[in-house]
Every structure is written in structure tokens, then in C-alpha cells.
Amino acid sequence: MHPCLPDVVWLNTSPSLQHFDQELIAEVSSANLVAYWEYQQSLDEPSLLSVGLTLVHDYLKSFSRPVHLIGHSTGGLLGLLYARQYPKRVKSLTLLSVGVHPAIDWKSHYYVQQQLLPCSRQQLLRQMVRTCGIRSPILERKAVGWLELDLMESFSLHSPIQQFQVPPGGVSVPLLICGSLTDDVIGALELQKWKSFLKEGDRLCQFPQGGHFFHYFFPEKVKAEILQFWAAINQLPGQQVQEKADCYN
Secondary structure, eight states, X not given: OOTTSOSEEEEEXXXXXXXXXXXXHHHHHTTSOEEEEEOOOOTTSOOOHHHHHHHHHHHHTXXXXXXXXXXXXXXXXXXXXXXXXXXXXXXXXEEESOXXXXXXXHHHHHHXXXXXXXXXXXXXXXXXXXXTTOOOXXXXXXXXXXXXXXXXXXXXXXXXXXXXXXXXXXXXXXXEEEEETTOXXXXXXXXXXXXXXXXXXXXXXXXXXXXXXXXXXXXXXXXXXXXXXXXXXXXXXXXXXXXXXXXXX
């Protein structure tokens, strides 16, 4: 295998929200080679998980060793389904802001609120930004625009008339679940329910603050949890510690 192929692949299905991922990616990249896989869907293309899974598999099947997968929200859902289908290609799976019912995301929350509240789109998006834990006025204005683009342009399993569901359950590969106690999209109870699906070696980590994008606000702390999790994996029987790559992206 080419020495500069990644150890870690971050899965993103929301290009408009990639800003929230960059701080943590920079932190993790200081010790590992990280690839950022992004699903950009055309406006006329149907939102099908099978398409995303096929594209991820086309990318990963050329690798000669399994990789660590990371995904936030729907990106995490894609990683979860991929790890269930192709466990031999996944060294570990880290899910950020993914509840035990993994199809729940900010869009499903938005559509529920849209039916309940007599608000304009802009008003509801501003409320969603606050729901996601963003309090800075400058970041709030930017985030409203990012959410609006994400609502219109990116891959989505949900619509105003239908909410998509995926059965709860874990994976056979090592699993790390990270979330925030202040996330109103993926509530603390949704995270706690993961416990019934965790096997030996899996971890559930709940941060006290940060909301839905906690990894943006606390990248160093999230990185520490991820690296500790990976270090533990390397101590499991049958696992070999990989040498640190000489090149980074």
C-alpha cells in the first residue's frame, strides 16, 4: 500500500457544515494521516443511503488495511451502516452526535419544529442554530447560512412529510460514541440508550457542553478521547500497533 494512504477517514454528507469539522480534523491530523471523504449530491439526485454506501465502498475497497472511520450526524450514520456491512474494512468507528436511533439529525428536528411553530424559515433556522449550541452572534449569522445551504443542497433522509428511520444497534468493530449533554437534537437519553448495544471495549463519552457541534467547540478534548480509544484498540489481541505515517494532509 502507498505509505501516504490514510489511517483515518472522516465521512461527511453535509458539505455546507464542514466548517464545524475542521478544528477536530486538524487536531487528529497532528498524529494521524486523515482523509476527508465528502458526499456532494446534485439537486436532481435522490437521497439514497445505498448510493452513499456504494461510493464509500468504492473508495475504501482499494485500501490494503482497515481504517478508523469518523462521522458526525448523518456522516456517522453512513459510517455505522458501512461498518455493519463491511466490518473487515473498518478498524474502528467513532460517532459524533449520533443517537441510538441513528437517522435522527438536525433536519429531522427542524421538520418537526416546522410543523409545530408558526415561524418563517429564517426565524426557525436561527432557533435551530441556538438549539445546536451556538451562542456567538457572529458565528450564529454564519451558521444560519450554512444550515440553510445544508437544508437545500445536501444529502437528506428526511422531508416535511416523511421522517426516515434506521433500526438501533451496534457494530462488530470497536465503537466510540461521543455526544453532548446540551445537545437538543440528540438528547442525553438518546445517547444513554447506546449502552444496551455496547460490547466490551466500546465507549460512550458525553461532554457537558457544546451542543450538537460540540466537537467544534472542544476539539482538543474530543481528540484526547479518540486517541485514547485508538490506543486501547491497539492493545487488543490480534491488533498490531501501526507505525506513525511520515506524511500528513
